[in-house]
Amino acid sequence: MSTPYTLLESRFARIADLDHARGILHWDMETMMPDGAAPHRGEAMATLGVIRHEILTDPALGEAVAAAEADPDRAGVDGAPLDAWQRANLVEIGRVRRHATAVPADLVAAQTRAAAKCQHAWRDARARSDFEGLRPLLEEVLRLTREEAAAKAEALDLSPYDALLDQYEPGGRSARIDTLFEDLAAFLPDTIEAAIARQAAEPEPVALPGPFPVDVQERLGRELIGIVGFDRHHGRLDVSTHPFCGGADGDVRITTRYDEADFTSALMGMLHETGHALYEQGRPEPWLRQPVGAARGMTLHESQSLLIEMQAGRSRPFLRYLAPRAAAAFGGTGPAWTADNLYRLATRVARGFIRVDADEVTYPAHVILRYRLERAMLAGDLALADLPAAWDERMRELLGITPPDQARGCLQDIHWPSGAIGYFPTYTLGALAAAQLFAAAREAIGDLDDRLAAGDFGPLVAWLRRHVHARASATSTDRILEDATGAPLGTAVYKQHIRARYLDA
Amino acid sequence: MSTPYTLLESRFARIADLDHARGILHWDMETMMPDGAAPHRGEAMATLGVIRHEILTDPALGEAVAAAEADPDRAGVDGAPLDAWQRANLVEIGRVRRHATAVPADLVAAQTRAAAKCQHAWRDARARSDFEGLRPLLEEVLRLTREEAAAKAEALDLSPYDALLDQYEPGGRSARIDTLFEDLAAFLPDTIEAAIARQAAEPEPVALPGPFPVDVQERLGRELIGIVGFDRHHGRLDVSTHPFCGGADGDVRITTRYDEADFTSALMGMLHETGHALYEQGRPEPWLRQPVGAARGMTLHESQSLLIEMQAGRSRPFLRYLAPRAAAAFGGTGPAWTADNLYRLATRVARGFIRVDADEVTYPAHVILRYRLERAMLAGDLALADLPAAWDERMRELLGITPPDQARGCLQDIHWPSGAIGYFPTYTLGALAAAQLFAAAREAIGDLDDRLAAGDFGPLVAWLRRHVHARASATSTDRILEDATGAPLGTAVYKQHIRARYLDA
Known part of the structure; x- marks a missing residue:
């Protein structure tokens, strides 16, 4: 029997399917699409967004939310009480809907158009270092973003900035x-x-002598992301100008870009995106198509990529594992290829722009x-x-x-x-969370360093699965971090990590 | 001012955007998608299909069709009369809608599910040569297809078979x-x-001595499809198990499969798909997102692929152009690489299964x-x-x-x-149409053979653009053929072609 709550699940399954299409189309745009297809693709993406927005803002959906919220003890199938995940899903549905209904459809459309124009112009403006040339378009984007922030602030009872932040980091203030x-x-x-x-x-680290053929980089990269735990039956690795993790439920796609002069840049980038991908691939299967099954927010998302890249990937133990394999792959010998030298290259600090x-x-x-x-x-x-x-x-x-x-x-x-x-x-909140989670994982897994030195990410990823990935959006970022690490998000562990790696050792 | 007709255009633009997404997702499924993603992709494709069907069968759309049909002289913007293309669009909209509304949504859904199961089982059944094992699933597909045919026959006042045929070849009987x-x-x-x-x-043609490296086949193939006129700014070439032409408006994607033992198979396949792609890429830009802008039907579609592959691609003049280039690409010398030998290989007749x-x-x-x-x-x-x-x-x-x-x-x-x-x-109707169109083009372009021998497809493709592609669905297949060739679809020119190439020469 259909109830207000089951109606919500079916509507959000439809949204998940639209998001599946949007995710793959976006990936395609960045990796495969021929240049002349941009206008048609833009129209198609906009229409899928509009259809999504129509579903979210349909008054019938709002009524179903209200009815389920009013009587959660009988909103389930055949009048059963909602279980904990269903209740959490209802909370997330309410949140997603409040964000969507806060903004009128014509503002969303105006923002999409203005952002598309401004992003397009930005590539040229950046190439010419011409901020003034871009400014009129950026003014328009900012004006509309302020309108959006004001509307969401009103609807969510938050400050304008927090109302925007809340989209990327739910509950972030x-x-x-x-x-x-x-x-x-x-x-x-x-x-x-x-x-x-x-x-x-100290003596300068020895530069790695390239060039490093792209096909070798790719082979080594695929091997490593497989070792870390990337599931290639539910994902792909490709090339794009700006590396990202995207795709869709059950089909998580990461990208990289290769530099023939420096293989570590693509390699560390792949580890980074694999951290994101593990989060996406580790969400609970039965809830993938519902809001409660989404990754919790950008803080935890970035924590996963930074944990795999910065905390594990650039650690001495993992680089002891990597060094001989990289040397063998590229046919490298000599002092540049020692684990210690790789570590010093991977942790080099410099003030850059x-x-x-x-x-x-x-x-x-x-x-x-x-x-x-x-x-x-x-x-x-x-x-x-x-x-x-x-x-x-x-x-x-x-x-x-x-x-x-x-x-x-x-x-x-x-x-x-x-x-x-x-x-x-959220990038830096993620770095703080990564340090905190990695320290807790190391505490929980007595021989974590030995495992990483043996290329065995199994225990680490299993720990992340249980403490982060599997919880999806069933509770808050803070609660996930406190449950996993015993403390709310803070700077202490991050600072310890930086001191230990860069000042003390 | 919005009128019933402009409402129709905006609804069908939305359908075009959904079809854009469906086209790219389908291409991705055949070329890129990791195997574990199939269930989620299936759901996403089904949902896009359901949304499309909902738009098509919305009673408001039917009312707009009726209103525009009732008063076409005032149905345009600001009460202007519809022009010829708009009127043709209205006819196509009515046709598409009649097909959609004839079939209840639950039958469509049942067909989608049954076909997905049966197609999946078919791959195994074929591998095991086990028709009886497949039969129960095929019975179900056939039962539902007969239900569909009965419903459409009723709605379209056609026989059940013609009602199905009409989907692929509008007006076909x-x-x-x-x-x-x-x-x-x-x-x-x-x-x-x-x-x-x-x-x-005659003496046997000399077999071409392989193997033919895939990268060389691809390079030569890309060069040739470019020469024929494939627009790579609005399309791609990739690899799939079953070659096809798909993609989306402004983004036409063809595929091939390479056989290291026989480069002509991929090459002729690429020419074939390029024929399809030229049709898609040659449709009138302002009408791409409306039903009247669609390719007319599968007969003409197949005529374009066969014209490029069979009529032009396997002709003596074109093979004179190809022979030295293929020999150079693969480093081939000797009697196997003469234009005459290539021609004899490309036109070999055999009874096969x-x-x-x-x-x-x-x-x-x-x-x-x-x-x-x-x-x-x-x-x-x-x-x-x-x-x-x-x-x-x-x-x-x-x-x-x-x-x-x-x-x-x-x-x-x-x-x-x-x-x-x-x-x-439609495959064979297409072959008849291809022969007829090629003969008419040769009549119109005095030096067509010389052009093809010089690798110049310009005049041929321009002729096809004008006489076939640019007309899209603005009129019937018969009318397009009669206008282009002076005769309705028949067997005479095809038989002449076969006699000339295989019996007389």
Whole structure:
């Protein structure tokens, strides 16, 4: 017998199917699509988004949510009470729906168009380092994002910034981020200075002698992501300009890009995306097509990629495993190919301009800078005309360097041109969570280092499955972290990790 | 101002976007998808199909059709009269809608499920040559197809077979096919006999000495499809088990499969799919997202692939162009690589069991056999239990050979397991149309042979664009053929072509 709750499940299964299509079409766009197909693809993606939005905002759906919420003890099949997962699903459905109904359809459509135009122009603007040329389009995107934030703030009873943040990190609040980031901002400058000084006092690591043929890189990469646990029966590895983890339920697709001069860049990138993929592939099968079955949010998502790449992938034990295999694959011999040298290359600290190239010590500085600027932009405290100067000033404050041009400054990321405000902080929240989770896993798995040195990710991934992946969205990020690590998200373990790896050892 | 007609255009633009997604997802399924993703992909495809069906059968759409049909002189924007293309679009919309509304949604869903199960089982059944094992699933597919045919027959005022045929070949009628096929069935046996005897009297063609590396085949293939006119900015070439032309508006994707022992098989296959692709890529841009902008039907579609592959691709002039290039690509020398030898290989006639491997002389026999059998099955005159024996008997009648097993007999094609009855005849109708169109093009383009010998497909493709592709579904198959060739579809030109190539020359 159909009940309000079962109606919700069937509507959200339909949304899952639309998202399946959107996920594969997006992957295709980045990896396969011929250039001339962009306009048609844009239309198709927009229409799937509109249909999705129509389903979410259908008043009948709202009535079913209200009816199920009013009587959860009889909302199940044949009047049975909802179980814990069904209740959690109902909570998530309410959340997803509140986000969707907060924004009128014509604003969504206007945002899609403005973001598409601005993202397209951004590629040229970045190539020419021309922020002023991009500014009119970016103003429009920002204006619409502020409209969206205001509408969601009203509907969700949050501040405008938190209303946007909540899309990427459900339950995330800027007051908490402020505290964490202030702590990090105080920790970082001296730590960066000390780490660089310490590395400068040691002999330089030996550069790995390339070139490294792409087919060998790919073969080694596939072997490694398989060892880590990527399920190639439910996923693929391909090439794209900007590496990502996407695809669909049961079909998780990661990408990389190969640099013939440096095989570690693609390899570490593959480990990173594999961390994301393990999360997607580890969600509970029966709930994959429902909101409660989704990954919890971007903080935990990024924690999984950083745990596999930064915590495990760049650890001494794993690099002891990797070194002889990489040497054999590329036919390398000599001092460049020792585990110790690979480790020193993989943990090199440097003040740079580009976020995506940053090491794990300087990375939070890039994020804190963006977080503070985007909050000011959204609040109307920073005019776009003043963004380049503000960017450079903060860069000097946090990292002590000045970008030589806007391409390596405020034009480097696609996030703002695409209307994504509230996303950046999750990178660093994820780094904090990764450190905390890895420390807890090491505590739980007595011989974790030996396992990694033997290329055995089994116990680590099983631990992540149980403590993170399998919980999907059945509870909050905080609860997942507390249950797994005994503490809420904080900076302490991350700082210990940075000290241990870069200052003490 | 929105009018009933403009409402129709916007609804069908939405359907075009869903079809875009379906097309790319289907391509992905055949070329890229990891095996474990099949269940989720199946759900996603089914849901997109259901949403499409809901839009088509929405009563509001029916009312808009009726209103626009009632007053076409004022149905356009701001009450303007519909122009010729809009009127043709309205006709097509009515046709598409009649097909959709004729069948209840639960029958469509039951057919989708039954066909998916039967197709899946068919792969194993074929491998084991086990028709009896497949029969229960095939009975169910046939039962549902007969239900569909009855429903459509009622709604369209056609016979059940013609109602199915009309989906693939709008306006196609079995009475006409009977006449054409009887004529061919009388022509073929002696012609096949004579062609084989004639070739037997000549020295055997020299076999091309392989192996032919896949990367060289691909490079040569890409060069050739580019020369023919495939637009790689709006399409791709990939590999799949069963070659096809698919994809989406503005993104036409063809596939091939490589055989290291025989490069001509992939090459001729690529020319074939390029013929399909040229049709898709040549449809009028402003109408791509409307029913009137669709390719007219499978007869003309198949005519385009056969024209490029069989009429042009296997012609002496084109093989004069190809021979030195293929020899250079594969480093071949000697008598095997002359244009004359390639021609004799490309036009070899043999009685075989497998339709997809058949030459153009014996191919119609394979089609006539299937056409007659599927008509009898649909009418209830042939029980599935008797199909294998009936197949073998007709095979002896038409080709004089008996399949050694069911895999090479009635289990060889996926059409019936997938519920496609009424499709087979379009292959041979397409061959007739291809001969007729090519003869007309040669008449119109005085130096066509010289052009093909120079690898210049420009004038031929321009002629096809104007006379076939650009007309899309604005008029009937018959009208397109009569306008282009001066005659309705017939057997005369095809028979001339076969005589000229296989008996006279």
